Amino acid sequence: MCPDPAAASIPGVPVLAGVPAAFDHPNDRAEFRHAAHQPGVELYRAHIVRHAFEPHTHEAYGLGAIESGVERFRYRGADHLAPSGSVVLMNPDELHTGRAETETGWRYRMAYIDPDVVARVTGESGWWFDTAVGHDSAGAQRVTALLDALWQAREPLAFDSALYLLLAEFRRHAQVPRATPDEGAQRFAPVIDYLRAHLSRRLTLEELASVAGLSPFHFLRSFQAQHHATPQQMLMALRLFEAKRLLAAGVEPAQVALAAGLTDQAHLTRAFSRRYGVTPARYQKQVRS
Secondary structure, eight states: OOOOGGGGGSTTOOOOTTOOOSOSSTTOEEEEEEETTEEEEEEEEEEESSOOEEEEOOSSEEEEEEEEEEEEEEETTEEEEEETTEEEEEOTTOOEEEEESSTTOEEEEEEEEOHHHHHHHHSOOOOBOSOSEEEOHHHHHHHHHHHHHHHHOOSHHHHHHHHHHHHHHHHTTOBSSOSSOOHHHHHHHHHHHHHHHTTTSOOOHHHHHHHHTSOHHHHHHHHHHHHSSOHHHHHHHHHHHHHHHHHHTTOOHHHHHHHTTOSSHHHHHHHHHHHHSSOHHHHHHHHTO
């Protein structure tokens, strides 16, 4: 088996033999890592030049820093630019995209942290970020160093200590608790729950509208206005997030595709790569190594 030539884009990254590349451009590279003792934390680092991420969700806080280049992403109905030296602040359950704004792409690190982990580590619940990008060069350097420490940590104590310090860095950007409840989100919460419960089914607009108590196209307009995505886009994002969860649990990709409501394993591979930047096989090998 031949090593993956894309691994050369990030110095010091171990080569994963026999796993097909996820990107068309040879410099595009993304990696995930989990800590066995903290299942609610997912680490990610990448250098992206040409790949454009389709709308997806992590159902967790997305906290990170841009090391070089500039990222453009769509989030909560608006375009955002995250340049080198900025921090990224994403709330749970928010669909977003991502692509390079600069010719040489952008290099960045992220941690996706479940809300219950944030509450347990910080002693606070209800964190909320009003801005998606924080322009804080010194803070971004500290965040990058802490994310690197988390990636390199091999002892639970070292990992948990770095996690505490990372969340302390982001605390000053957060509202705690959120100032006002989002009535629109509360209104469509039963629809999101319904989508999660029926990922493998073919759903209709009328079916979802009945859950919300609205006429079909009134529901579609209102859902789009609230989530900045159609119900179908939300369904696909939830399907791929469930696929990610099942892959991390060790389920075979063919069974993952079926359970997540995708046509077949090839459909899973295409859709997963477009949203997360790696193939299902590569992701599974990375987080279970």
